[in-house]
Amino acid sequence: MLLLSDIFEDLLDSIIVDVASESHRIARLGLDRNLDEEEEELRLSAEARARASNPSHSGETNGKYVVDIFGQTHPAIANEIFECMNCGRSIMAGRFAPHLEKCMGKGRKARLKSTRSTTAAQNRYSRGSPLSSQSRFSNSTTINRLSNGSSGIAGHEYSNGKLEEL
């Protein structure tokens, strides 16, 4: 039936135009990496990448420092010094995280103060000296408060155990 094939042809032609249009767009916008000029670019970028990963260049083996794309070098450990807001000590920026861990008592060391007095709550700078009581994070029936300085930092308290009303 001729009508049938006409409709079929019409549909097909539309789809062909779609494909042609898409290819045309990709070609004109230079998005196709396979045309000849792009192959040249590919080769160049591959060369550049090889050069960049070449260890004899200013890579990590150049002294201790890595050179970034602006030509700047940065030491492996950030060395700006500032004051810890928890304990007040002067800390190196690159050593701040481990310091905070100890300072705020995340570690297993007996850093938790199980203090019961409310005055301790007002003491914002604890020296971190451990009290004798067993201080565990969880499963403890005694009051466990993390070192009180933590409330100074975040504005709220960390408590892992039950917080008994005083």
Add this chain to the structure above:
Amino acid sequence: MSRRHSVNRPPTPDVQDDDDDRAKEPTLVEIVNIKLIESGEKERLMELVRERLVECGWKDEMRALCRAFIKKNGRDNVTVDDLVRAITPKGRASIPDSVKAELLQKIRTFLVSVAY
């Protein structure tokens, strides 16, 4: 401007007064086409065919043909119409039979449904 337009469109037909007098009858193909579009069936069919043609690799073949054509003629000298003209014969010929059969079947069903 010596630059060719990317797409050549026929100029908008001028309105002619005697057309109203002659009352051109829409052809059967035109009527069916309108029905296809109005019911949304045309869109569905096109989506279906696009999907099938991608699955069977027809679209990739066509795009490879386009790329070859563009490479040969220089990518800034090619218009959409050039590409269409270049790939249509091969495109029509390389439709897989199964896809063609499926499409014809669907069109036939549609025609039957609108005929009554």
